[in-house]
Amino acid sequence: MSTTSTKMAQTVKNRSSYLSQRVSNLRPSGIRKFFDIVATMDDVISLGIGEPDFTTPDPILEAGIRSLQKGETHYTSNAGIIELRRALSKHLFKLYGVEYDPATEIVITVGGSEALYLSATALLDPGDEMIIPTPCFVSYQAEAFMAGGVAVEVPCKMENNFDLDPDAIRKAITPRTKAILVGYPNNPTGAIASRETLLEVARLAEEHDLIVISDEIYDQLVYGVPHVCFPTLPGMRARSLLLGGFSKDYAMTGWRIGYAAGPKELISGLVRIHQYTIMSAPTTAQAAAIAALEESEKEVASMIAEYDRRRKLIVNGLNRIGLPTFEPKGAFYAFPKISVTGMDDETFAQKLLEEENVAVVPGSAFGAGGEGFVRCSYATAYDKIVEALQRIENFVARHA
């Protein structure tokens, strides 16, 4: 063996990990850790899950099955089948009056998750900063990090109903800021953003030449208030990426289908990454998604009505128990403050699970501002929520 190859062999032998620095530094999601424990237990009532308990509505299932039976088992065009992109374009215009060209301004993705990944990767150069109002969906910070960028967290506060804080966002802007990623209706707080704060964010974006990524995956899950679609705000269609999906509104988490819509130049960047990493979103799910948009209005309305019933139950129940909970107007989460117990949110969630077999998620898993809260999902049956509230009441009575 030559000296060089001996040295190389030694280098390989001494490597402590084959993982890249970037992956080694990527923290596992705080949610997963918790569910690994839940999975080993019996008789747990889970308020931890961030997905609908409903099965996908029949018209959507049937469209997926028909597509398979017709032999549609092949790749599709990279951006997704044109029929779906047209249906989505029509849908967004009908709901919000915003227009996207199906041929060049929409890409169909593997869930909203892929749309987030593509957006961060397409926009951020190493060291670029992305402002992220928090608490937020657990993957936002990781997306910035995986793209080589920096996640700059800007906490939202309960006293403002977890709405955006434009002054704090303004203070967080630096010459390296490239984008702001907002997610309303919000996971984990259930907050919606008011038109006023969104308009202020729009003004900041204009002033500092930033792109706004607006994750509106819960857009139809709003209770008694209209959803504000960010690109409809003055000047924002040209400087925003609208991300959405079918997982939540249509109870299609397992189908893995979502989208990004935006100006042609940005979407063409997203499509370039998508074509090399994914090729095309699942073909069956694309066929099913057309039925979601065109044939499931009645089913979606009935799921929303049921979420609303549970929302009232859980919010009133938590407040009655003595865990202050602001009224969430969207998504399917309540976000009670648990400081009355004197525990931090991780301890609260762990002890509640051990002592009462109820799973909730510690608020700190969702970034700055989540400490001292827990996320309770009401995407679970009404009767189970009744039982969970009883158990939480027993727990709080023992510890407050």
Ligand SMILES: Cc1ncc(COP(=O)(O)O)c(C=O)c1O
């Ligand atoms: C705010 C938000 N965005 C995106 C996603 C990703 O959803 P999916 O990849 O299933 O479309 C989730 C899932 O929990 C979410 O809560």
